[in-house]
Amino acid sequence: xxxxxxxxxEPIVLEGIRSKIDWESSGFTFAGEAGDGEIxxxxxHEVKPDILITDIxxxxxxxxxxxxxxxxxxxxxxxxxxxxxxxxxxxxxxxSIGIEDYLLKPFTPDExxxxxxxxxxxxxxxxxxxxxxxxxxxxxxxxxALKKKEFLNNLVHGAENMSDVMxxxxxxxxxxxxxxxxxxxxxxxxxxxxxxxQEEACSLLNSYSASWESAExxxxxxxxxxxxxxxxxxxELDESIFHAAEAIAHIATKNDxxxxxxxIGKTVEHLSQLGLSYAxxxxxxxxxxxxxxxxIISSEDLEEGLDSDSNSAATGILxxxxxxxxxxxxxYAGKNDISxxxxxxxxxxxxxxxxxxxxxxxxxxDLIFAVSKLVEKLGGDIKELKPEILQRKFIDDAVxxxxxxxxxxxxxxSFALEYRDSKMTGKYGDVILKAKRYxxxxxxxxxxxxxxxxxxxxxxxNHFSTIFSQECKTTxxxxxxxxxxxxxxxxxxxxxxxxxxxxxxxxFSDPHYFSYIFKKNTGLSPREYKLSF
Numbered sequence: 001x002x003x004x005x006x007x008x009x010e011p012i013v014l015e016g017i018r019s020k021i022d023w024e025s026s027g028f029t030f031a032g033e034a035g036d037g038e039i040x041x042x043x044x045h046e047v048k049p050d051i052l053i054t055d056i057x058x059x060x061x062x063x064x065x066x067x068x069x070x071x072x073x074x075x076x077x078x079x080x081x082x083x084x085x086x087x088x089x090x091x092x093x094x095x096s097i098g099i100e101d102y103l104l105k106p107f108t109p110d111e112x113x114x115x116x117x118x119x120x121x122x123x124x125x126x127x128x129x130x131x132x133x134x135x136x137x138x139x140x141x142x143x144x145a146l147k148k149k150e151f152l153n154n155l156v157h158g159a160e161n162m163s164d165v166m167x168x169x170x171x172x173x174x175x176x177x178x179x180x181x182x183x184x185x186x187x188x189x190x191x192x193x194x195x196x197x198q199e200e201a202c203s204l205l206n207s208y209s210a211s212w213e214s215a216e217x218x219x220x221x222x223x224x225x226x227x228x229x230x231x232x233x234x235x236e237l238d239e240s241i242f243h244a245a246e247a248i249a250h251i252a253t254k255n256d257x258x259x260x261x262x263x264i265g266k267t268v269e270h271l272s273q274l275g276l277s278y279a280x281x282x283x284x285x286x287x288x289x290x291x292x293x294x295x296i297i298s299s300e301d302l303e304e305g306l307d308s309d310s311n312s313a314a315t316g317i318l319x320x321x322x323x324x325x326x327x328x329x330x331x332y333a334g335k336n337d338i339s340x341x342x343x344x345x346x347x348x349x350x351x352x353x354x355x356x357x358x359x360x361x362x363x364x365x366d367l368i369f370a371v372s373k374l375v376e377k378l379g380g381d382i383k384e385l386k387p388e389i390l391q392r393k394f395i396d397d398a399v400x401x402x403x404x405x406x407x408x409x410x411x412x413x414s415f416a417l418e419y420r421d422s423k424m425t426g427k428y429g430d431v432i433l434k435a436k437r438y439x440x441x442x443x444x445x446x447x448x449x450x451x452x453x454x455x456x457x458x459x460x461x462n463h464f465s466t467i468f469s470q471e472c473k474t475t476x477x478x479x480x481x482x483x484x485x486x487x488x489x490x491x492x493x494x495x496x497x498x499x500x501x502x503x504x505x506x507x508f509s510d511p512h513y514f515s516y517i518f519k520k521n522t523g524l525s526p527r528e529y530k531l532s533f
Contacts (some may be wrong), residue, residue, distance in 0.1 A: 001027060001028065001029050001118075002028050002029070002050040002051055002120050002123065003029045003030075003031040003048075003049040003051070004023075004028050004029065004030055004031055004049060004050070004051045004052075004053060004116065005031045005032050005033065005040070005043070005044060005049040005052050005053070006018070006032075006034075006052075006053045006054070007033065007034045007035075007036070007037060007040040007052070007053070007054040007055060007058070007063070007066065008035070008053075008054070008058070008082065009035050009036055009055060009058045009059060010055070010056040011035075011056075011104040011509075011510050011512075012034050013055070013082070013105075015509065015510070015512045015515065016034075016109075017053065017112065017518075018030055018033065018512070018513065019512070020109040020114065020518055021116075022115060024192070025359050026116070027117075027120070027268075028116055028120075029157075029502070030050075032049075032186040032477070033510075033513060035058075036058050036059055036060045036061060036507060037058055037060060037061030037062060037063065037065060037066035037283070037485075038060040038061045038390040039055070039068070039447075039449060040054070040061075040066060041061065041069055041449075042449045042450045042451050042523065043449075043477060044074065044077070045073075045243070045246070045450070045461070045462065045465060046245075046450065046469075046475045046476055047169065047251050047455060047475075047477060048074065048077075049077060049098075050076070050077065050078065050120075050273065050315055051077070051078050051079075051080065051116065051119055051123075052066075052067070052070060052077050052079045052080070053079075053080045053082060053112075054066055054067065054079065054080075054081060054082065055081075055082045055083070055095070056081050056082065056083040057084070062092055062329070063081055063082070064094060064143055066170070067079045067081065067097045067098075067099055068096070068097050068344060071097060071098055071211075072211075072213065073197055073240075073243045073244075073247065073406045074247060074401045075208050076208060076213045076250075076291065076381050078100045078119045078122060078123055078249060079097075079098075079100055079116055080099065080100060080101045080102075080103060080116070080119060081094045081099050081101070081102045081103070081106065081345065082103050082105060082107075083102065083103070083104060084104070084233070086399075094208045096377075097301065099120060100118075100119045100122055101115045101118060103115055111230070115194065121193060124517075126265075127204070127254075128389045130203060130207040130208070131200040131203045131204050132203060133196070133199045133200060133203055133321060138499065140334070141146045142491050144172070144185045148172050148174070148216075148218065149218040149219070151168055151172060151174075152174075152218050152226070152228065153218065153220060153226075155228070155271065155274055156183055156226060156228065156274050156275060156277075156278040156456050157275060157278070157483075158272075158274075158275035159287040162271065162272050164521075165271055167377065174216055176228070176230065177230075177233065177268070177456060178230030178231060179230075179232050179233070179335060179497050180231050180232075180233070180234055180237045180267055180268070180269060181228060181229065181230050181231075181237075181267070181269070181270075181271065181273075181274055182225070182228075182229045182231075182237055182241050182264060182265055182266070182268070182277055183226065183227070183228055183229070183265040183274060183277040183280075183281050184215075184225075184229060184241055184245060184262060184263070184265070184281065185224055185225070185226050185227075185262070185263050185265075185278075185279040185282065185285055186205075186224070186225040186227075186243065186245070186248045186252070186260055186262040186263075186455070187222075187223060187224055187262075187263075187285055188201050188202055188205070188223045188224075188225065188258055188260055188261065189259050189260075190253050190257050190258055191221060191257050191258070191259060192257055194257055197257045197258055198222075198223055198254050198258060198448060199222070200255065201251070201253075201254075201255055202219065202252075204252070204254070205225055205248060205252055206219060206225075207223065208247070208251055209227065209244075209248075210297060210371075211309050212227075212244060214229055214230055214231065214237075215227045215228060215229045215230070215240070215241075215244060216228045217358070224248075226278075227242070227244065227246065228274060228352070229241045231495050232371075234267055235460060238340065238460050238462070238463055239461070239462050241264055241461050242264075242296070242460065242462030242463050242465070243462050244468050245262045245466065246391060246466060247466070248260060248262060248298065249262065249294050256361045259293065259294050260294050260296070261280040261293070261294070261297075262287060262297070263280075263282070263283075263284035263285045263297055263299070264281060264284075264296070264297070264298040264300075265277030265278055265279070265280035265281035265284075265299050266280045266299045266300055266381055270496075272353045280299035280403040281299065283299075283301060284297050286337070287469070293513065295470060296466050296470065297392065298463075316342050320465065323368060326366065326367065326370035327370045327373045327374050327377075329341075330370060330374050330413075330416055330417070333402065338413045340405055340416065341409075341411060342409050342413075342414060345360075345367075345405075345409060346402065346405075347390040347404075347477075348363065348407070349363070352509075355528075356399070356401075356402075357399040357400075360398065360399040360405045361395055361399050361429050362398070363396075363409075364398055364409060364412075365395065366396055367412055367413070368389055368390070368412060371386075371389075371412055371413075371415070371416040374410055374416060374419075374420060375416070375419060378419065378420065378423040379423070380381065380419065380423070385415075385419065386415055389411075389412055389415075394408065395469065410487045427499045428467050428471055429471075430436055431459065431464075431467065431470065432467070432471050434450070434456070434457050435453050435456070435457050435464070435468065436479075437454050438457070439453065439479070439480055439483055440483065441489065442519050443483045443484050443506065443507050444481065444505060444506060444507045445488075445507060446504075446508070446509045447509050448461075448507060450464070450465055450476050450481065451490045452475070461531060464476075480507075481517065481521075482521075484507045484508065484523055485506075485517070485518060485522070487505075487506050488503070488505075488506045488514070488518065488526070489506060489522075489529065492529055492530045493505070493533055494532070498528075499511060499514075499515070499526045499527065502513075502514075502526070503515075514526070
């Protein structure tokens, strides 16, 4: 099934496209609609359709501007342009943007369906070509690709001579001059260890990532996509990198067997500092361990949570050390690192034979101090969360023999990582709560958009979209639609209002679209639902 999104400022055109096509039997799904390009761009970021049908003449942002913006950030979307103007200049500009078809108004449902089917065939052909593993391998073996990968790899690892960087980048046709930089690393994995599925996903990503103007990308190992993003402002950089992170997840997970963990390093201001951003992203990947979840994690988000001032009480057991390397290690350690930390401790103990209890006590106390500091930085109080590890008995019980010591250390480390992960995923609780309150207060406004709500919670639209979907397990558009539908149901049960009045009252700009969405979500038309009470 191919999803289709429609944009037109004429309600009658929107209704005609929505109602005159038998979507289910035709092999397509109607994914949504918008009345102008500006609103559509915000919605497309979340909906991520396969095909966009857009009018060429609209207020605020016309169809050609919309098409150009979509091709930059979501290059897989195929575009069909609608126009009442049979002018060559429009067609020429549309072709230069890379649209798939151009229909003149008025058109029949059969003509539109024929255009959709033609576009679907192009999608199938392109996906087959871009996921061709042999094609990817040949491409990556080319001299130019190998030189580019070696140069970029050296750059993020700090192994490139900075005095030669500009000359080499020009020779490789890379534009790396910018004000700010970030490094993104995406790890693509098959849930079932099916290497072919993994390689096909990577092949698709390799093809699409090449079209991003604000990034230079390469594959490190077989399944790590590394991208250097650039921006003239921090805000522009954040927008482009979160757009790309969501696009990577969407493209790679077209195969349900694949998962993507994307790590975003800190912002740096010089090419010579790229290694710092890359190291940040690598730490986040290692923290993710082997979990089979699709996630996007930003280093700066994590640091905000760890470095923010805590209002909780101090632990009171000691003046905890600042800049403790073990605290820093616990920020990024994964569950698979627990054994390594224990083994390192055991090696120190074995290097001092005959003093097991002394060294074991020292190492365990040091670990408890580090965990206490981490918990404090995350806004917790170890005395309330894990008081037993502060008792002398806990230490005494741990240093009897090696088995007891390993068990107690594992217990402390497991607690630390579980608490850290719970705070990391829940650190945006206040943001989500504020966003939901804003939606509850403004759902009736037809102009309530992702951008408006993001502004209300002081985040960029793309950053907010990522956080909202990860924390709420649903997209912003789906959540807003559900709030509107639930309030529509309430008005149907409690009032005698007409259906079209309820549609406008709940934030829908078109009663016909409201009816379509209502039936799609409930299985009943608004009239049938009202009669059921």
